Amino acid sequence: MVKRLRLFLLFLVLFAGFFVLNNTKSPVIPLVSFPEPIPTTTPPKETTVIAPDMKQTLIMKEQKDSESVRHSFLTVDKEGETPKQVFSKTVDAERSISIPFNTWSPGNKYLFLKEASFGKGNYIVLTSNGSPLSKNFQTVNIGDLFNEKYSDYIITDVTGWAAPTLIIVNTNNADGTTGPSFWFDVTTLSFIKLSIRFN
Amino acid sequence: MKRKFNITTFTIGIFAVFLLTISVRNLILSKKDQTCANTISCSQSFELKVENDAVGIFNSQKIIPPSVDISQKELATRVLGESAETGEKRVYVDLTHQTLSAYEGDSLFMQTLISSGKWFPTPAGEYTVWVKLKATRMSGGEGADYYDLPNVPYVMFFYNKEISKGRGFSLHGAYWHNNFGHPMSHGCVNMRIIDAQKLYDWIDPPTKENTTYADADNPGTKVIIYGEAP
Numbered sequence A: 001m002v003k004r005l006r007l008f009l010l011f012l013v014l015f016a017g018f019f020v021l022n023n024t025k026s027p028v029i030p031l032v033s034f035p036e037p038i039p040t041t042t043p044p045k046e047t048t049v050i051a052p053d054m055k056q057t058l059i060m061k062e063q064k065d066s067e068s069v070r071h072s073f074l075t076v077d078k079e080g081e082t083p084k085q086v087f088s089k090t091v092d093a094e095r096s097i098s099i100p101f102n103t104w105s106p107g108n109k110y111l112f113l114k115e116a117s118f119g120k121g122n123y124i125v126l127t128s129n130g131s132p133l134s135k136n137f138q139t140v141n142i143g144d145l146f147n148e149k150y151s152d153y154i155i156t157d158v159t160g161w162a163a164p165t166l167i168i169v170n171t172n173n174a175d176g177t178t179g180p181s182f183w184f185d186v187t188t189l190s191f192i193k194l195s196i197r198f199n
Numbered sequence B: 001m002k003r004k005f006n007i008t009t010f011t012i013g014i015f016a017v018f019l020l021t022i023s024v025r026n027l028i029l030s031k032k033d034q035t036c037a038n039t040i041s042c043s044q045s046f047e048l049k050v051e052n053d054a055v056g057i058f059n060s061q062k063i064i065p066p067s068v069d070i071s072q073k074e075l076a077t078r079v080l081g082e083s084a085e086t087g088e089k090r091v092y093v094d095l096t097h098q099t100l101s102a103y104e105g106d107s108l109f110m111q112t113l114i115s116s117g118k119w120f121p122t123p124a125g126e127y128t129v130w131v132k133l134k135a136t137r138m139s140g141g142e143g144a145d146y147y148d149l150p151n152v153p154y155v156m157f158f159y160n161k162e163i164s165k166g167r168g169f170s171l172h173g174a175y176w177h178n179n180f181g182h183p184m185s186h187g188c189v190n191m192r193i194i195d196a197q198k199l200y201d202w203i204d205p206p207t208k209e210n211t212t213y214a215d216a217d218n219p220g221t222k223v224i225i226y227g228e229a230p
Helices: A002-023 A142-149 B007-033 B042-046 B072-079 B193-202
Strands: A045-050 A057-064 A068-076 A084-092 A095-098 A110-117 A120-127 A153-163 A166-173 A178-185 A190-193 B056-058 B061-063 B089-094 B099-104 B107-113 B125-140 B147-159 B170-173 B189-191 B211-213 B222-226
Touching (some): A068 A095, A084 A110, A084 A120, A110 A153, A120 A153, A142 A190, B042 B125, B042 B147, B099 B193, B189 B193
Parallel strands (some): B089 B222, B170 B189
Antiparallel strands (some): A057 A068, A110 A120, A166 A178, B125 B147, B125 B211
8 A cells, every 4th residue: 555655656756747847848939030130221411501692502412331422412593492413423431522611603603522532632613503514524623633734832722712713722832831822713724823822 | 602511410401301201101101091991982882772783893703793682571571580689799700710700698699701801901909880781882902903893782881989980891791702711802801691691680780771870779789800810
């Protein structure tokens, strides 16, 4: 009798242990599928510059990825009108294009932009309606044109417009001393050396 | 009989001629210092003048001036609600950095780049606005420097004891150049039109008409000009 009881108890313990063990198994985690992360593009950064006479607006949109930045430039005459793209350029991540304070020409026919690369600046001139600047050029790079003609001077900055078609270009001499100022005439794509400094 | 040469008389004579020369020179220079900021239009620039069909000249280039609307409706639309601040209004023009800052009490109303005098220096000092004009014509200079500019917008003439009203120094909008942040003018303080309009609508005397004079009841705002233009 005692023997049977012991067997029964043993069986009970074994059964209970088995039961407990079964219930302490790692919970079954239902399979959940995680979707692949969708690469999201950063919304383009927008910069707006109104013309000094308030009659036009320049909009710059910057779309960045890991290696480059695409700059798009649009102009619009009146609120509510669809902006018109007048220029775009993609530069690598080390460069940048910015809108100078005096970007608009008097009368709003032209714009100039600054492209910076490794601390050096170059300046792009374009029309505000996207039409070619001249017969052969959609836009013009002031630094490239200047360097072709004046190897004795180095452009230090381009500050603004002296008149509707004249951009002010300041230089240093090759030895680093202060050089002359020039006017760049956007209608003839020529430089006029001045006897006075403009900065 | 031969006259004896008197060295003392001779020396005094030379000294007198020298003093006379210096006096004449100083007189000429002082007259030059009294010229108007706009050497040709001068006092004619103190009157409202709107010429919407005229063509201007600057740096030997023709330029089309902006049209000016002198209707009272346009004036009323702009002036309403320009500033809710209280406190004394003051305008500071920093010639060294070519900036303008306008304050009402301790609150900054606006700050922007300007162009002060290049062909003739903008004089430093503390001034008061005496008249505001919606637009006028300004002309001056000579040769390659000659300019004739109709519809100069938002003109705020200022003066003090040293620089009289007749000298014609002012803050105003400029449509003929965009080189703000650098001296460009013949003595006045040039501003972008958008900035000149904002300042004009805020500065005292409060705008009532297209020509608004300051008086005892509506004194002009103080304009403090300091520093040294580059």
